[in-house]
Amino acid sequence: MGKLKKKTGAYYLVNTVLTAILFTVLFLLISGRTLNNYWSGVVVLICINVILAVSLNLVTGILGQLVLGHAGFMLVGAYAAANFTRAVVTNGTMSLYVALPIAMVIGGLVAAVFGVVIGIPALRLRGDYLAIITLGFGEIIRVMANASFLQPVTNGAMGLSVKTFSNRTDPGAMFVFAFVVMALVIVISYTFGRSRHGRSVIAIREDEIAAEAMGVNTTYYKLFAFVLAAFIAGVAGALYAHHIGMIDPSKFDFNRSVEILIMVVLGGMGSISGSVISATVLTILPELLRGFSDYRMLLYSIILICVMLFRPSGLLGRYEISLPKLVDKLLHRKEKAAKTGEA
Amino acid sequence: MALLETKDLGIVFGGLKALDDVYLKIEEKEIIGLIGPNGAGKTTVFNLLTGVYTPTKGAIRFMGKSIIGKKPYQINRIGIARTFQNIRLFKAMTVLDNVKVAMQQHRRYNVVSAMFRLPPYWKEERKMTEEARELLKIFDMEDVAEQQASNLPYGQQRKLEILRALAARPKLLLLDEPAAGMNPTETHELMETIRRIREMFGVAILLIEHDMSLVMGVCERIYVLDYGTLIADGTPEEIRSNEKVIKAYLGG
Numbered sequence: 001m002g003k004l005k006k007k008t009g010a011y012y013l014v015n016t017v018l019t020a021i022l023f024t025v026l027f028l029l030i031s032g033r034t035l036n037n038y039w040s041g042v043v044v045l046i047c048i049n050v051i052l053a054v055s056l057n058l059v060t061g062i063l064g065q066l067v068l069g070h071a072g073f074m075l076v077g078a079y080a081a082a083n084f085t086r087a088v089v090t091n092g093t094m095s096l097y098v099a100l101p102i103a104m105v106i107g108g109l110v111a112a113v114f115g116v117v118i119g120i121p122a123l124r125l126r127g128d129y130l131a132i133i134t135l136g137f138g139e140i141i142r143v144m145a146n147a148s149f150l151q152p153v154t155n156g157a158m159g160l161s162v163k164t165f166s167n168r169t170d171p172g173a174m175f176v177f178a179f180v181v182m183a184l185v186i187v188i189s190y191t192f193g194r195s196r197h198g199r200s201v202i203a204i205r206e207d208e209i210a211a212e213a214m215g216v217n218t219t220y221y222k223l224f225a226f227v228l229a230a231f232i233a234g235v236a237g238a239l240y241a242h243h244i245g246m247i248d249p250s251k252f253d254f255n256r257s258v259e260i261l262i263m264v265v266l267g268g269m270g271s272i273s274g275s276v277i278s279a280t281v282l283t284i285l286p287e288l289l290r291g292f293s294d295y296r297m298l299l300y301s302i303i304l305i306c307v308m309l310f311r312p313s314g315l316l317g318r319y320e321i322s323l324p325k326l327v328d329k330l331l332h333r334k335e336k337a338a339k340t341g342e343a
Numbered sequence: 344m345a346l347l348e349t350k351d352l353g354i355v356f357g358g359l360k361a362l363d364d365v366y367l368k369i370e371e372k373e374i375i376g377l378i379g380p381n382g383a384g385k386t387t388v389f390n391l392l393t394g395v396y397t398p399t400k401g402a403i404r405f406m407g408k409s410i411i412g413k414k415p416y417q418i419n420r421i422g423i424a425r426t427f428q429n430i431r432l433f434k435a436m437t438v439l440d441n442v443k444v445a446m447q448q449h450r451r452y453n454v455v456s457a458m459f460r461l462p463p464y465w466k467e468e469r470k471m472t473e474e475a476r477e478l479l480k481i482f483d484m485e486d487v488a489e490q491q492a493s494n495l496p497y498g499q500q501r502k503l504e505i506l507r508a509l510a511a512r513p514k515l516l517l518l519d520e521p522a523a524g525m526n527p528t529e530t531h532e533l534m535e536t537i538r539r540i541r542e543m544f545g546v547a548i549l550l551i552e553h554d555m556s557l558v559m560g561v562c563e564r565i566y567v568l569d570y571g572t573l574i575a576d577g578t579p580e581e582i583r584s585n586e587k588v589i590k591a592y593l594g595g
Contacts, residue, residue, distance in 0.1 A: 191459070196443070196457065202435075206436060210432070210433065211444065212414070212419075213419060214445040214511060215511055
């Protein structure tokens, strides 16, 4: 037991160090303008898409329910956060550096409230029916954003302009926020999945009747996973709005939800590292393919079809890649090699 | 006071009386059999006792309190745990995690402790792992603790289901055809296991079973259901010679 704890501690250390290195490298590249504006923007988008994919994985992978309204929660979070920063930054109460974290929490909370309101009726259904009803709710949210009586909050189809960090004076600011949130979301969903709460959610995925018979409050945990995912999507929406500088409701349509779902399915439902990898690849891929703009979506689709044909459970299935374990293995191989060498 | 008592229990599905006038009485640490021909309503009794269905008439009192209207998870927490006729394990989870799911209602820590792995998480998880391993040891399954439940052979899956139900620390254990699909040797072993469970965990056991050697061998009293009503109850000897029972099983 003590050995295990020591090992877990070592794993935490390796993970923290590797994450810090990745962060530092990317930060230097972006703030030093080695990466141009365009690619810096792509890096931030990758972080945001990872956040979205990992959060949807909580519902689709861990709870095992198909949900198609993630973009709706993003949109709600984006509006809530943007209105907050517009108010406080414009009248000079606080700078955007202070306001953005608060705005993200507000965005998340508002999205979570919508999650509760939508989740209570929707989670009585499952499978295809749940997918359709969440799709419907997502579209309702998007259409409502264009409604005239909500114009003061959303500015309708014209789009709402959002405060952003000045690219000239501080090109790395947005990246810092996005990366930190991403790291936090990954950690939280990992630890959640391996706690008594996550086990309850997984038990519901495996067999709802048995889970209920074993003392799991299934209604509560289904709603909990759904609302947690909605909260994180709201935070991601807040980040996205402050990154792009404009909220255009048409960007948060059904296609956006499907895009996020594809990231989860492709990476392997239930695998966090799978979601991270596929969100990264699927964000970079369309950018790389921009050169062949006519055939871009064609190639993208072919790649998707191939993965689904040859790896129907997604790239990683439910398996998790663990960097510390990898390091561990490499070190042990060296040790072994050294030992055999001595002999 | 009986551990579990039902009075005039009945349920109607549409126009069909699935159960009518069922009186059961189970004392602490008793082993009781519930038998009857196919479709007699045995599993329906279980579903009523565990809150899957709500009875349309009658009363169920567990430790003196009515449990009608309570949800299955609440009833499990009060102290009635069950297994299923067709095994319902959490297939993609490890054996250890299967046990932990049932155990964790007694080992609580909040979501924040879970997400940031605060001390309560470590303390409760460590205790839970220890308890789960001890339980597995009792059933000679500690060496498969890390295996995925779906990879276990059939007999061990049945055993794991009973074990998982026990992990919830029930006072009454409901076993739905525990010997289904077992050969005579395995059935004999199961008989020993059932007796041992009663001694070690101090639980009362109500079991549905078609295998008469098991029912007659292990049960102290037996209830017989036919067409949704009780037709007999008594000791194995009384049931064996009861004419109504013989008629129900042999027809005529």
